[in-house]
Amino acid sequence: MSGWGRTAPTLATLHRPVDAEEVTAILGHGGARGAIARGLGRSYGDAAQNAGGRVLSLTGLRNVRDFDVARGLITVGAGLSIAELARLTLPFGWFPPVLPGTSQVTVGGAIAADVHGKNHHREGSFCDHLRAFELVTPGGGRRTVTPEGEPDAFGATAGGMGLTGAVVEATIELIAAETDRVRVDTERARDLDDVLDRMERGDEGYRYSVAWIDCLARGRGLGRSVLMRGDHATRDELPRGERDTMPGFATPRVLSAPRGVPSGLLSAPAVRALNEAYFRRAPRLERGRLEPLHTFFNPLDGVRDWNRLYGPRGLLQYQLVVPFGAEDALRTVLERLSGERRPAFLAVLKRFGAGRDLLSFPIPGWTLAVDLPAGHTELAPFLDELDQLVAAADGRVYLAKDSRLRRELLERMYPQLKHWRELRAGLDPEGSLRSDLARRLDLVGGP
Ligand SMILES: Cc1cc2nc3c(=O)[nH]c(=O)nc-3n(C[C@H](O)[C@H](O)[C@H](O)COP(=O)(O)OP(=O)(O)OC[C@H]3O[C@@H](n4cnc5c(N)ncnc54)[C@H](O)[C@@H]3O)c2cc1C
Incomplete structure (x- = not known):
C-alpha cells in the first residue's frame, strides 16, 4: 500500500470489515506491528499504511443511518466518501460543510486529518461541523464521542491521523445549498503582495476563496496568482430555464491518466509553459460566473489516477501554514521554489481562520500547497531547509500530505504534541494503533 504520492509503498495485511462489530473484533486482536484505519488512500504520504502490520480498509462502512432533511443533519458510515455524501444530500438542498481539493476522501479520513476546504477562513475545518462520531478503540470497544461529552477524545481524534481509534460512523451538520453551481468572481493578482492584500x-x-499561484514566476512576477472566490448560487441566480431542475453533485467525465509514464516527463520548462497558459487564459477580472460545483472544488477529480503522470517515482505535496505576520517566510518559500526551477504546477494559497488544537493542522494564517515530483536527490535537503524556515516562523507542515518531515521538528511545529500523546495513550494504552507515519515521526512517543 502507498499514499496518493506513490512513494514508499509497504506490505501489510489488509482487512475489509463491513460493520462496526468486525472493526471492534479486528482491533481487539492486538498483533506486534499494530493496526491502522484506511479510507480512500488520498493522504499523500504514509499515514494510511502499516508495514508488517494490519490495515483496516473502512470503505465498506457506507450506510446512511439517519438523515434529518429539515435540519440538515446526517449520520453516515465513516467509509462514505465526501462525493457520495454530496450526491446524496444535494437534491435535498444540503451540501458537505467542508470539501477538500478532492471529493474522493472518506468521512473517516476527513476526520482523522481534520480536513479543510476553501471556506476555512469563515467556517473552520471538517471537525468543526461534527455533532458526534462513533470511535472503536483497541481495548475499549465502541464509544460515542461528542465535543461536549468527551472533549479530549474528540479533540485528539480530530487531526489525530487514525491513531486514537477507528471512526466507524459520524453525524455531520450540512450547509444549505440550493443549486449545483457556484457563483465565482475571478481576478488576477500581479504578485504576492497583491494577492495577499486582495x-x-x-x-x-x-x-x-482560493488563489492559484504560479510558483515558477520570478522577480517582479513572484507570486502572481489567479484568485477565485464565490459562494453557492441561489436558484434565482440560475438562468430561468434551469431553476426547476433538481440539483445534483455530478461526477465529471472521468479521463484516465496513461500508465507507464516515465519519470521526468514533467520538466520545469513544460510546467512553466502550462502555468503561463493557465495564467493568460484566466480573466483579469470577472464577476458572477456560474461554475459547476466540481470544476470549482475538485478540478482534478476529472482525471482518474492523475498521480501517475509523475511517473514511477511518484510525487509529494509540500503544504505549509505560517501565521499571519510571517508573510516574509511565505515569500522566501516562493523565492526558493521559483529560484530552484522545480517543476511545480500552480500552487494553492488559502487563508485559514481560527484553528483547533492538538494535531489539527490549520492555524490562523496563510497556507500554501505545492505538488513536486519525488525522487530527486536534491529535493530532500531542499525541503528540509524549507521546514526549518517554516518552523522558525511558528508554522507547520500538514501531516496528511507529508512523506518526509524529520521527527526533530515535529514538536516545534506541533507544540501540543505532548498533550496529544497523553490523550492518545488514554485511548490506546497498549499502543496497538500504528502506521508508517507514526513510526517515521515517532508520533506516539514512548518506548
Ligand atoms: C488531490 C488532493 C487534494 C487534496 N486537497 C485537500 C484539501 O484541500 N484539504 C485537506 O485538508 N486535505 C486535502 N487532501 C488530503 C486528504 O483530504 C486527506 O489526506 C484525507 O485524510 C484523505 O482521506 P482518505 O479517506 O483518503 O484517507 P486515507 O488517506 O486513507 O487516510 C488518511 C488518514 O486518515 C486515517 N483514517 C482513515 N479512515 C479512518 C477512520 N475511519 N477512522 C480513523 N482514521 C481513519 C488513516 O489512518 C490516515 O491516518 C487532498 C488530497 C488529494 C489527493
Whole structure:
C-alpha cells in the first residue's frame, strides 16, 4: 500500500470489515506491528499504511443511518466518501460543510486529518461541523464521542491521523445549498503582495476563496496568482430555464491518466509553459460566473489516477501554514521554489481562520500547497531547509500530505504534541494503533 504520492509503498495485511462489530473484533486482536484505519488512500504520504502490520480498509462502512432533511443533519458510515455524501444530500438542498481539493476522501479520513476546504477562513475545518462520531478503540470497544461529552477524545481524534481509534460512523451538520453551481468572481493578482492584500481585504465577503499561484514566476512576477472566490448560487441566480431542475453533485467525465509514464516527463520548462497558459487564459477580472460545483472544488477529480503522470517515482505535496505576520517566510518559500526551477504546477494559497488544537493542522494564517515530483536527490535537503524556515516562523507542515518531515521538528511545529500523546495513550494504552507515519515521526512517543 502507498499514499496518493506513490512513494514508499509497504506490505501489510489488509482487512475489509463491513460493520462496526468486525472493526471492534479486528482491533481487539492486538498483533506486534499494530493496526491502522484506511479510507480512500488520498493522504499523500504514509499515514494510511502499516508495514508488517494490519490495515483496516473502512470503505465498506457506507450506510446512511439517519438523515434529518429539515435540519440538515446526517449520520453516515465513516467509509462514505465526501462525493457520495454530496450526491446524496444535494437534491435535498444540503451540501458537505467542508470539501477538500478532492471529493474522493472518506468521512473517516476527513476526520482523522481534520480536513479543510476553501471556506476555512469563515467556517473552520471538517471537525468543526461534527455533532458526534462513533470511535472503536483497541481495548475499549465502541464509544460515542461528542465535543461536549468527551472533549479530549474528540479533540485528539480530530487531526489525530487514525491513531486514537477507528471512526466507524459520524453525524455531520450540512450547509444549505440550493443549486449545483457556484457563483465565482475571478481576478488576477500581479504578485504576492497583491494577492495577499486582495485576500486580506476581500475574503470575509466570500464563503470560498482560493488563489492559484504560479510558483515558477520570478522577480517582479513572484507570486502572481489567479484568485477565485464565490459562494453557492441561489436558484434565482440560475438562468430561468434551469431553476426547476433538481440539483445534483455530478461526477465529471472521468479521463484516465496513461500508465507507464516515465519519470521526468514533467520538466520545469513544460510546467512553466502550462502555468503561463493557465495564467493568460484566466480573466483579469470577472464577476458572477456560474461554475459547476466540481470544476470549482475538485478540478482534478476529472482525471482518474492523475498521480501517475509523475511517473514511477511518484510525487509529494509540500503544504505549509505560517501565521499571519510571517508573510516574509511565505515569500522566501516562493523565492526558493521559483529560484530552484522545480517543476511545480500552480500552487494553492488559502487563508485559514481560527484553528483547533492538538494535531489539527490549520492555524490562523496563510497556507500554501505545492505538488513536486519525488525522487530527486536534491529535493530532500531542499525541503528540509524549507521546514526549518517554516518552523522558525511558528508554522507547520500538514501531516496528511507529508512523506518526509524529520521527527526533530515535529514538536516545534506541533507544540501540543505532548498533550496529544497523553490523550492518545488514554485511548490506546497498549499502543496497538500504528502506521508508517507514526513510526517515521515517532508520533506516539514512548518506548
Ligand atoms: C488531490 C488532493 C487534494 C487534496 N486537497 C485537500 C484539501 O484541500 N484539504 C485537506 O485538508 N486535505 C486535502 N487532501 C488530503 C486528504 O483530504 C486527506 O489526506 C484525507 O485524510 C484523505 O482521506 P482518505 O479517506 O483518503 O484517507 P486515507 O488517506 O486513507 O487516510 C488518511 C488518514 O486518515 C486515517 N483514517 C482513515 N479512515 C479512518 C477512520 N475511519 N477512522 C480513523 N482514521 C481513519 C488513516 O489512518 C490516515 O491516518 C487532498 C488530497 C488529494 C489527493
